[in-house]
Amino acid sequence: MKRQMPSTREIEQEIVGRVKTMFRKDFEMATKEEIYRACAEVVNDVVIDNWLTTQKSFVQQDPKCVYYMSMEFLIGRLLGNNMINMRGYTEVMDALDELGVDINEVEDQEPDPALGNGGLGRLAACFLDSLATLQYPAYGCGIRYHYGMFKQKIEDGYQQEVPDNWLQTRYPFELQRTEYEFEVRFGGWVRYDSQPDGTTKYIHEGYNAVIATPYDLPVTGFDNGMVNTLMIWDAKPKEVFRLDSFEKGDYSRAVEDMNLARNLTEVLYPNDNHIQGKELRLKQQYFFVSASIQRALAKYLRYHKDIKKLPEKVVFQMNDTHPTLTVAELMRILMDVHGLGWDEAWEITTHCVAYTNHTIMSEALEKWPQDIFKRLLPRVFMIVEEINRRFCDEIRAKFPGDEDRVHRMAILADDQVKMAHMAIAASYSVNGVAALHTEILKNVSLHDFYEMYPEKFNNKTNGITQRRFLMHGNYKLSDWVIKKIGRGWITDLSQMKKLESFVDDKKSLDEFMAIKLDNKKRLAKYIWEHNGIEVDPNSIFDVQVKRLHEYKRQLLNILHVMYLYNQIKENPEMDFYPTTFIFGAKASAGYENAKLIIKLINNVAAVINNDKSIDDKIKVVFIEDYRVSNAEWIFAAADVSEQISTASKEASGTGNMKFMLNGAVTIGTMDGANVEMYQELGGENIYIFGMSSDEVIAHEKNNDYNPVDVMNGNHHIQKVLQQLVNGNYSIDNPELFRPLYNSLLNTQCTAKADTYFVLKDFASYCETYEKIQEAYKDKYKWAKMALENVAHVGKFSSDRTIQEYVDDIWHLDKLDLK
Ligand code: H2P
Structure with missing residues (x-):
């Protein structure tokens, strides 16, 4: 027999009781950590009964x-996840609320x-x-x-x-x-x-x-x-x-x-x-x-x-x-x-x-x-x-x-x-x-x-689990979806299709975007507390979070930010929707270029964020220590999802699916599961750019790609690359980013240059990005696109995969x- 979580009232008593027996303390004296441990035991008690029942069924069947x-x-973290799966999250939240404690702070105690x-x-x-x-x-x-x-700690821009x-x-x-x-x-x-x-x-x-x-x-x-x-x-x-x-x-x-x-x-x-x-x-x-x-x-x-x-x-x-x-x-x-x-x-x-x-x-x-x-x-x-x-x-x-x-x-x-x-x-x-x-x-x-x-x-x-990446990470959207289409999607994500009936309803779209704004405020607060950077929740939140690797092309993203900054500097009156570019990534400790890309992102952030002349049109944020727990908040707050790997290199990607589930619109290459997202969404709800995998593979086979030619034909690229090595982003040491410059152009000709076709895809990326800027200005057009993403995410549940x-x-x- 399945054991359910107790009622709010009982949970409250149990938490107080556990604090007493585990720590010999009255609840008022307990630390947040002790409260977390008490909660964990209350939940464990239910989990263990169900574990025993499951094991008995194993033996019988x-x-x-x-x-x-x-x-x-x-x-x-398991506390929140287990509370959700035991259907006791709200009850524990209410019980803690009664006791004057915020559930987020309690969950935050768990490593x-x-x-x-x-x-x-x-x-x-x-x-x-x-x-x-x-x-x-x-x-x-x-x-x-x-x-x-x-x-990961970021010190002076270094990991x-x-x-x-x-x-x-x-x-x-x-x-x-x-x-x-x-x-x-x-x-x-x-x-x-x-x-x-x-x-x-x-x-x-x-x-x-x-x-x-x-x-x-x-x-x-x-x-x-x-x-x-x-x-x-x-x-x-x-x-x-x-x-x-x-x-x-x-x-x-x-x-x-x-x-x-x-x-x-x-x-x-x-x-x-x-x-x-x-x-x-x-x-x-x-x-x-x-x-x-x-x-x-x-x-x-x-x-x-x-x-x-x-x-x-x-x-x-x-x-x-x-x-x-x-x-x-x-x-x-x-x-x-x-x-x-x-x-x-x-x-x-x-x-x-x-x-x-x-x-x-x-x-x-x-x-x-x-x-x-x-x-x-x-x-x-x-x-x-x-x-x-x-x-x-x-x-x-x-x-x-x-x-x-x-x-x-x-x-x-x-x-x-x-x-x-x-x-x-x-x-x-x-x-x-x-x-x-x-x-x-x-x-x-x-x-x-x-x-x-x-x-x-x-x-x-x-696929990914909607229980963690929507119900837990974005409970506001989750509750809204439940109100609109019921609870079936929790274990059958294809039911998200039912949201189709709301994509032209302005009231629903307003509600949907209001939730996005709330989630952006939550992340903005986190960024303020952790990075000391003030970001505007009304700006576009453009996010790339994943391991740092050259094939995932965080470098393409930051070079594009440098290009946009140049554009705004050159044409201060340019029509540009304020955008916050958010990065999160760990680089493997021995991977020099990856670590240098982190430093570049942070240096670019330092220059742009402090330039009063651009009127806060661009902000750049590198979120320290990207991990599962802060990821949930980041996905919930994203407007734009960056999935820009060199076509053929990203086997699937799963972050792409988590963004889609949370109503972000993707800019990406025809790589990995992006291809299937494109098929599910239709071309009008996703922004695709760059070479196809066939083209990449052909260039690799024929060994006929020369990044210098690309640079010579594009003065925007020339300028951005110059800025990599002229001290623009490293006044004290203009040579700091030379290894990145060399990896793209390799003027010494000792190794292959631009292995991941950053320069080759650059122009196409810039052009496609302009369309995102245009679309965002039309509030309902954007909201509709974002909701279409949620409605078509069904295929990408790990339940389907399993x-x-x-x-x-x-x-x-x-x-x-x-
Ligand atoms: C890897 C692949 C991803 C894939 C994931 C799960 C190794 O993950 O590169 O494309 O989605 O496995 O199959 P990652 O790069 O994130 O470490």
């Missing part, structure tokens, strides 16, 4: 489960668990939300990083990284599960033992071991009593000082075990689409993969005898190449622990694993040096060698005499282990994350593999919770 294997889960870098990790979190809401049995499997994504110690105080939503601990082994060697029956046993010796301890987090479904589990793994030494090693005087071995455990789950690696092949990262991957598989198999074997039927109950979805070791580790366990032969083990493995690709950027496809891999995982490496040998034979059989192809596709080649190749060889499904991306995988970046296994390839366009994964890949049944 014995359903097939998906294990979503991901190095990253960017879950964000923002940032166990991910960006879109990939947030997608994993949205997927878990949708799985629970649609009542599908699922486990998320990840790592309990002690330090999540760094906190500084500050460690995010989110576990400093106990996190109230996690549950340590020592009863599900498993051992994970690294290093050592493999001894062969010939058996009397002619087979060989492989015995792993001389290894270092750690104990993997899971911490379970509840994943609540919306209003259905379903609570799935996200298990994040932490490491501890097997024994603090292994007595056997110690007695033998092997003091250093014992210390090694301890250090191994201590470092393993310390930090999340940055994602700058450039994998450096760090040994510790490979250890992290093996650690969580091995522990998760062991737990999955232990659960399976508790109720089933025949390991060969594993695919009937278990599927491992590999979120990018990071968990690809799932393939080899499952093979190892099936053979070495359960005694199966190669063919039997392969048959099971290849029916249990599926792979999602999230990028075509070749430098992001993981490759590990074979020597490191072999040293760290000697037995697993042997298995990879055999997978590779058989895979190469298969290629030869299908394409006789094509040794080039064998070399291109091999898992082991050029002294490396190519993880994507292993993932594709073993998976029964390989999917991209937007239609265009999947086509590019098939026709360009994974073309060889597509020719070999066309049946494996499929598309699953990404249903497609279930239908085409996972084949799960809904859990019956009655």
Whole structure:
């Protein structure tokens, strides 16, 4: 039976009671942090009952489960999310209100668990939300990083990284599960033992071991009593000082075990689409993969005898190449622990694993040096060698005499282990994350593999959860939508179509834009408090928030701002609707150009914001420490959504969908999911510019793009580029931005210039932007466009995405919770 949240009155009493028993305090004396902890327990109490019921249904119904294997889960704060999903948000808000406390301040006490870098990790979190809401049995499997994504401070315009110690105080939503601990082994060697029956046993010796301890987090479904589990793994030494090693005087071995455990789950690696092949990262991957598989198999074997039927109950979805070791580790366990032969083990493995690709950027496809891999995982490496040998034979059989192809596709080649190749060889499904991306995988970046296994390839366009990104982040709009069309959209976003009947109704449009204005005021206050910059809520809020990467082209955006500023300076009477350009982005700590772009944005902001002569027509704001919690407010306040990646490079994008859901109008390229947004919206409700992916790919292939020609033909570009290196935005050091200038023009001719076609798309971007300016001046035209965006967002719910994964890949049944 689903347990509901108590009434407002009861919640109020419970909060006061918890404050008393947890902190021995009268409510009036409690700090905000203590109130937050008390609230968390009140909500937890309901969540745990539902978690227990869900688990009992698991045991009774014995359903097939998906294990979503991901190095990253960017879950964000859980208190608000769980209150919404338990349908108790208003009740808790009212109870706190009665007690004289603002719910936002209470929610603000929670650390923002940032166990991910960006879109990939947030997608994993949205997927878990949708799985629970649609009542599908699922486990998320990840790592309990002690330090999540760094906190970003901006000092003198530069990004500084500050460690995010989110576990400093106990996190109230996690549950340590020592009863599900498993051992994970690294290093050592493999001894062969010939058996009397002619087979060989492989015995792993001389290894270092750690104990993997899971911490379970509840994943609540919306209003259905379903609570799935996200298990994040932490490491501890097997024994603090292994007595056997110690007695033998092997003091250093014992210390090694301890250090191994201590470092393993310390930090999340940055994602700058450039994998450096760090040994510790490979250890992290093996650690969580091995522990998760062991737990999955232990659960399976508790109720089933025949390991060969594993695919009937278990599927491992590999979120990018990071968990690809799932393939080899499952093979190892099936053979070495359960005694199966190669063919039997392969048959099971290849029916249990599926792979999602999230990028075509070749430098992001993981490759590990074979020597490191072999040293760290000697037995697993042997298995990879055999997978590779058989895979190469298969290629030869299908394409006789094509040794080039064998070399291109091999898992082991050029002294490396190519993880994507292993993932594709073993998976029964390989999917991209937007239609265009999947086509590019098939026709360009994974073309060889597509020719070999066309049946494996499929598309699953990404989605986002409307529960967090509308109900929680933008409750005013959410309430308005409920008033207009009811509550159906909360679990069926396609119902947003019903808003179509209001797009020509001026009264509705006024209400809709009044909410936008309120949200802009909320963000303006946040910006004032955090940046000390005053922005006008009546100006256009033009926003680009996402990881900082050259292919996402924040540089194009800021160069355009510099151009607009030049225009206004040159023609002070120019008709220009005041605009606030808002940026938010973290750059990976070692990514120099990305960090310099942040500095450029801040320097441009300093010059423009302080220039009284332009009458506040442009303001530029860089929001520090962009993360899930402030993202919700940013999306709610945006008028214009910047989705301007070089066509073909952004696999999907999910920020684009969050803006659309909140009624922002997109300016973007025909890239990733923008293409599908365009299809849903029609050309009149989205602003598209720039080269198509085909054009980009053709230029790359022919190597015929010369940015200098583009610059020479466009004096606006010339001026802006000059200003990059003449001290206009860096008086003390005119050379500061030279590396960015060189990346665009590269006068030294040592490397390719303007890899991401910033200059090539510049003119088209400027022209298209003028149309936005024009449209905004017509209040109702704009309001209609913005509302059309909300009305057509239905496809982009992660509920739709998950249903497609279930239908085409996972084949799960809904859990019956009655
Ligand atoms: C990545 C891709 C995005 C995609 C997301 C989820 C790796 O995210 O680049 O295009 O939408 O995965 O599939 P991000 O760049 O935000 O880290």
